[in-house]
Amino acid sequence: METGSGQNTEVAGDEPVWTGLPPGLLRMRRLLLVVWLGLLAVAMGLLLGLLCGPAWAAFALLPLALICWGWVMIGRNWRSWRYAERADDLLISRGVLWREETVVPYGRMQLVEVTSGPVERHFGLASVQLHTAAAATDAAIPGLDPAEAERLRDRLTELGEARSAGL
Amino acid sequence: MTTPGVDDAVQEKPEKEPVTERRLHPITPLRRAWAPVAVVIGWAVHDPDQTQRQLTRLTTTTLLIALAVVVPAAALYGFLTWWFTHFAVTDTELRIRTGLLFRRTAHIRLERIQAIDVTQPLLARVAGVAKLRLDVVGTDKKDELAFLGEREARALRAELLARAAGFAPETAHEVGEAPARELLHTPPRDLALSLVLTGATWGSLVAALVVPPLLWMATHSVWTVLATALPLLGAAGASSVGRFVSEYDWTVGESPDGLRIDHGLLDRSHETVPPGRVQTVRIVEPLLWRRRGWVRVELDVAGSSNSVLVPVAPREVAEAVVARVLPGVTVPPLSALVRPPRRAGRCVPVWWRGYGLAVTDSVFAARQGLLRRTLALVPHAKVQSVRLTQGPWERLWRVADVHVDTGANKTVTARLRDAQEAAELLKAQAERSRTGRKGARPDRWMV
Numbered sequence: 001m002e003t004g005s006g007q008n009t010e011v012a013g014d015e016p017v018w019t020g021l022p023p024g025l026l027r028m029r030r031l032l033l034v035v036w037l038g039l040l041a042v043a044m045g046l047l048l049g050l051l052c053g054p055a056w057a058a059f060a061l062l063p064l065a066l067i068c069w070g071w072v073m074i075g076r077n078w079r080s081w082r083y084a085e086r087a088d089d090l091l092i093s094r095g096v097l098w099r100e101e102t103v104v105p106y107g108r109m110q111l112v113e114v115t116s117g118p119v120e121r122h123f124g125l126a127s128v129q130l131h132t133a134a135a136a137t138d139a140a141i142p143g144l145d146p147a148e149a150e151r152l153r154d155r156l157t158e159l160g161e162a163r164s165a166g167l
Numbered sequence: 168m169t170t171p172g173v174d175d176a177v178q179e180k181p182e183k184e185p186v187t188e189r190r191l192h193p194i195t196p197l198r199r200a201w202a203p204v205a206v207v208i209g210w211a212v213h214d215p216d217q218t219q220r221q222l223t224r225l226t227t228t229t230l231l232i233a234l235a236v237v238v239p240a241a242a243l244y245g246f247l248t249w250w251f252t253h254f255a256v257t258d259t260e261l262r263i264r265t266g267l268l269f270r271r272t273a274h275i276r277l278e279r280i281q282a283i284d285v286t287q288p289l290l291a292r293v294a295g296v297a298k299l300r301l302d303v304v305g306t307d308k309k310d311e312l313a314f315l316g317e318r319e320a321r322a323l324r325a326e327l328l329a330r331a332a333g334f335a336p337e338t339a340h341e342v343g344e345a346p347a348r349e350l351l352h353t354p355p356r357d358l359a360l361s362l363v364l365t366g367a368t369w370g371s372l373v374a375a376l377v378v379p380p381l382l383w384m385a386t387h388s389v390w391t392v393l394a395t396a397l398p399l400l401g402a403a404g405a406s407s408v409g410r411f412v413s414e415y416d417w418t419v420g421e422s423p424d425g426l427r428i429d430h431g432l433l434d435r436s437h438e439t440v441p442p443g444r445v446q447t448v449r450i451v452e453p454l455l456w457r458r459r460g461w462v463r464v465e466l467d468v469a470g471s472s473n474s475v476l477v478p479v480a481p482r483e484v485a486e487a488v489v490a491r492v493l494p495g496v497t498v499p500p501l502s503a504l505v506r507p508p509r510r511a512g513r514c515v516p517v518w519w520r521g522y523g524l525a526v527t528d529s530v531f532a533a534r535q536g537l538l539r540r541t542l543a544l545v546p547h548a549k550v551q552s553v554r555l556t557q558g559p560w561e562r563l564w565r566v567a568d569v570h571v572d573t574g575a576n577k578t579v580t581a582r583l584r585d586a587q588e589a590a591e592l593l594k595a596q597a598e599r600s601r602t603g604r605k606g607a608r609p610d611r612w613m614v
Contacts (some may be wrong), residue, residue, distance in 0.1 A: 089597050101555040102282070103597035107604065108551045133304065133469065134551035134572035163601075 016084035016091055025143025026078040028123040033070045037063045083141050088163065090130070090156065092139055103141050107163035108132045112156045114149045128152050188253040188264070192296050192314045195252075196245030254312055256326060261301060263310060266452075267609040273310050278610045279303050282471045285320050286436040299323060302471040304574075328424045328439065333611030344353060347358045347420040347427050350488050353478055357461075358414055361479035364455040370408045375403040414478040421491055428476070436473075442612045444468050445492050446549045446575035448476065450485065452540040467575035493546055499525035499532050504542075510564045511583035524581040529603070531571050531596060533581040543579040545571050547596075547603030555593045557586065568594060 030100035047058030084091040089105045101159045109130055116126040132141040144152065180491040188517050244267075252265040261275045282302040282436045291297060296314035300306075315323065319445045321344065329342040362368050379396035386392070415432035425441035449465040456462065462485045464477040475493065486498045504523030511519040521537035533548070550571050567589035584592065 088601050097559045099555075099557045099567075101593060102552060103554070103593060103598060104552045105601045107601065131573070132551040134576035134578070135576050136570070136572040136578045137552040138554070139552065 016086050018082040018084045018091075018093075021078060021081045021141075021143050022145050022148070024123050024125050024145070026075065027118065028125060028143070029074045029078070031073060032119070033074060037067045038068070043068075078143075081142070085152075085155070090139070092141060100137055100138075102137070104132060104137060104139050105163070106129055106156065106159040109156060109160040112153045112160070114146075114153050116146065116149075126150075128156075130156070184261075186255045186257055186473070191254070191312060191320070192316050193249070194294050194296055195314050196242065196249045198245075198314070230356045254332070256264055256323070258330065261327065262314070265309070273306070273311070274278060274512050275301050275303050275306065275310065277327060278333075279502075280327070280331045280441060281469050282323050282438055282440045282473075283327060283352075284436060284438045284471075284473070285324055287317070287431075287434065289433045292435060296320075298508065301327070304470045306470060328441065331441065331611065332424065345422040345424040347422040348588075349418060350491060351417075351419040351477060351480060351484060353414070353417040353480065355415060357479055358411060358459065358483065361461060362411055364459075365453060365489060366455070368403075368410075370398070371403040371406045375399040410478075412419050414475070417478050419477060419488055426492055428473070430478075438471075438473055440466075440468055440471070443610075446545070446573040447577050447579060448489055448493060448544045450489070450498065450542045450544070452482075453541075454538040459610055466492065467573070467577045469575045471575075487542070491529070493544065496529045496544065496546060497527070498542070498544065499527060503527075504532070507583040508585050511566050513564045514561055514566060514583055519583055523583045524584065526592070526596070526599075531581075531599075532578065533571075533579050535580075535582065545573055545579050547599040548597065549573050550600035550603070553593055553596045553600065555589055559588075562586075569596070571596065 041063035045057045048059055049057035078094050081087045081094045089103050091103055093101045110133055111131040113129040114126050125143045126146040127140060127142040128144060128149050173417045225595050246269050251267050254263045259277055263273045265271050280301055280303060283371035284298050284300045287297045291314060295317050297317050297320040298311055298313040299315055300318045325344045334342050378399060379392050382395055383392050414430055417430040420427040425439055428438040430436055445466050445468055447467045451463045460482050462482050463479055464485050465474050466476040477488055489498055490496060503525045507519055509523050518537055521535055523534035525532045529546055531545045532542060551574055552572045554570040555567055561567060565586045566583045567586045569584060569589050569592050571579045
């Protein structure tokens with residue numbers, strides 16, 4: 001679905017060059033999912049098996065099913081994230097079921113932030129967050145390569161200064 | 168080459184900029200005297216049984232001693248906070264230095280001013296003083312100048328506006344108050360009638376009259392009834408009498424310094440919004456006002472707390488005021504608003520008819536509501552970002568929402584547009600918001 005509408009915008013005119021996210025974020029999210037739910041499944045299986053009998057241990061299959069479902073969902077969500085730097089604005093498109101597409105003109109950017117938490121750092125990832133004067137502007141790009149995040153930050157700041165418009 | 172230049176600048180600065188610091192009006196310490204009294208009353212209301220027990224234990228001597236300690240302490244605190252609060256106007260900033268133990272210095276840049284409010288609570292009117300507040304994005308309550316002498320407040324406002332407008336610093340003193348032309352005045356009769364015709368007034372009144380007796384029948388507990396009745400009565404009073412008192416004598420004027428809004432029966436308030444500061448305007452039309460053709464106009468200015476532009480006025484008058492507030496903008500007529508496609512009714516039954524959208528050269532106008540109609544206008548130059556959202560159910564019916572974010576933290580949404588139309592709107596609106604800025608006036612509006 002989402003790729004279809006993306007192609008539509010590309011056909012319509014000065015086609016934006018979309019960039020997807022690097023696979024690092026996908027790897028990180030899937031690993032976290034497997035680790036936490038895997039631990040839960042083992043704990044549930046052991047506890048139920050020892051306390052209530054082996055038949056109850058079948059409930060441990062529930063987290064395993066969640067892992068399978070989450071594996072697919074994370075993949076779809078990751079594929080849906082993409083951004084495009086156009087001449088005058090930044091486009092961010094995301095979401096599978098709840099789609100959202102954000103356009104932020106460079107001149108309206110007040111602040112560009114690069115953040116990286118401990119887990120993200122371990123996987124070599126960084127997020128770029130844009131702030132405008134409107135708090136509702138929800139423009140963030142997660143899971144970028146740190147070098148790419150810094151390049152994006154510098155480029156956005158530069159373009160923002162050149163086209164600055166404020167409130 | 169550079170070193171002498173830097174030296175020059177350093178030497179020049181003190182003589183070029185003789186920053187004279189001023190203090191607030193000497194009556195200011197008195198307002199702090201309320202604090203201990205308020206604390207005692209608050210404690211008494213919070214825990215009445217305990218208070219009664221304590222009161223019976225108190226003797227006259229202890230009371231006198233307590234008074235002898237508390238009153239001078241409060242007076243001293245008030246005096247010291249006044250003594251340590253200074254403000255100064257420089258070429259580019261208003262500086263406020265305050266704090267007894269924790270020093271706090273606020274430098275407010277004048278070209279960033281979104282609005283200036285001069286307010287006078289009832290007691291301040293009696294004493295002939297006023298509060299002055301600069302609305303800049305991010306300022307808080309502490310950044311107001313309370314209190315100044317009435318005339319001093321007006322002179323300071325004129326000077327701040329002149330400096331913010333870009334008049335030369337030497338002449339900024341003498342520019343004085345810009346002449347104002349009245350655009351609209353709300354007659355008290357219309358205001359009273361409009362409140363009578365507002366559903367919220369009746370709703371809160373009925374709640375205040377019906378709920379306490381019912382509670383009394385159910386519980387027979389005085390405290391429960393009082394605890395619910397008092398807030399309900401307060402809400403009813405605020406939404407009827409309170410609104411009348413605060414919106415009484417509402418006057419909207421126009422001057423080279425921008426929009427002037429004066430209102431209030433007991434507490435007077437004078438707001439000045441310089442040109443180009445208004446982010447969104449909303450025209451609200453409650454159901455019962457429709458027969459009379461009345462509307463209410465609300466506005467959003469970044470960092471300002473006042474959100475009403477016109478409490479009640481006939482539609483044509485209100486639209487004329489909006490045209491003055493947003494130069495070059497005409498309010499799109501009802502016929503120009505395009506409804507969402509019919510299938511939007513599958514997402515929002517019945518109410519989908521209330522949605523509408525019109526995009527002109529200068530504004531993005533979105534309407535919502537069926538009984539209480541609201542038309543929100545955003546000039547393209549004020550759009551900070553544009554978003555398109557679409558949920559799964561909306562995707563099924565090929566509709567999408569377009570959100571336009573403005574700097575006053577208000578988002579205007581065009582709901583349930585045809586998906587193709589929404590995608591084009593997103594692109595076109597981003598383009599318009601970028602180019603719409605070119606015709607805008609500079610921050611320093613007199614330059």
